[in-house]
Amino acid sequence: MSAQTSLDRRSYLKAVGAAAATTAIAGCTGEDDNVINPGTASGFPPFEFTEDGELMGFDIDLAEAVIERAGYEVGEWTDTEFDSLIPSLTEGNIDMAAAAMTITDDRAETIAFSDPYYEADQAVLISDDADFEPESLEELADRIVGAQSGTTGLDELDALVEDGTVDEDDTRQYENYTLGVQDLENGNVDALILDIPVAENFADSRAVSVAFRVETGEEYGFGLRQDDDRLEDLNAALEEIQDDGTYDDLVAEWFE
Numbered sequence: 001m002s003a004q005t006s007l008d009r010r011s012y013l014k015a016v017g018a019a020a021a022t023t024a025i026a027g028c029t030g031e032d033d034n035v036i037n038p039g040t041a042s043g044f045p046p047f048e049f050t051e052d053g054e055l056m057g058f059d060i061d062l063a064e065a066v067i068e069r070a071g072y073e074v075g076e077w078t079d080t081e082f083d084s085l086i087p088s089l090t091e092g093n094i095d096m097a098a099a100a101m102t103i104t105d106d107r108a109e110t111i112a113f114s115d116p117y118y119e120a121d122q123a124v125l126i127s128d129d130a131d132f133e134p135e136s137l138e139e140l141a142d143r144i145v146g147a148q149s150g151t152t153g154l155d156e157l158d159a160l161v162e163d164g165t166v167d168e169d170d171t172r173q174y175e176n177y178t179l180g181v182q183d184l185e186n187g188n189v190d191a192l193i194l195d196i197p198v199a200e201n202f203a204d205s206r207a208v209s210v211a212f213r214v215e216t217g218e219e220y221g222f223g224l225r226q227d228d229d230r231l232e233d234l235n236a237a238l239e240e241i242q243d244d245g246t247y248d249d250l251v252a253e254w255f256e
Ligand code: GLN
Pocket: 041, 044, 082, 099, 100, 101, 102, 103, 148, 150, 151, 152, 153, 195, 218
């Protein structure tokens, strides 16, 4: 029986992590393979947002739990625009995107994804003060509609432009959805398309409401570089966290 089998999984993964770090130094990659620097795009509550300058949310806690369970060290968090996350990853400025990022074929051409950790649809968000209560995408005809740059919500909006429902000139793109919600409250835009858990969160705290759901059946994954072989450890850790109740505790903390 090897020495490894007498270690619990966590110490085993730590040992593997340490070995990988040593290899990296020997290989002169200049990176510390034991440290994972995560990146996110705040302004997407309850997944990631800032309060009193502090970054927090479901993704922050889940990503840190997964990194630590896999035996790695949580490095420095980077908070950037959603649209910058994939370039930041491929350029090596961050090692892991934890940003409610939907696993798409398009993105999977450039980055690797962890196993899925959350399911979501899109939603149409409207102002409580406006006289506009659409019940379907068709009813967005000739309205001003916005979404955040680089998102699957914007893909839905693009589809509405393509099929002629919304005029290209009537679309608005935001760096983040918080700015979009402000525009909605100010009456500068008639509707926003965004992930339903976030739309519901804004509806709880701002003068906006979810008009209806758009069934897209999306799954979120953590993004990594395609050549990062730590992905397997992170997936194993994610599975453990889903099995042992840690995941459910985080859902209860951030969504209920
Ligand atoms: N899930 C959406 C996407 O991946 C939105 C993510 C976000 O805005 N953080 O495009």
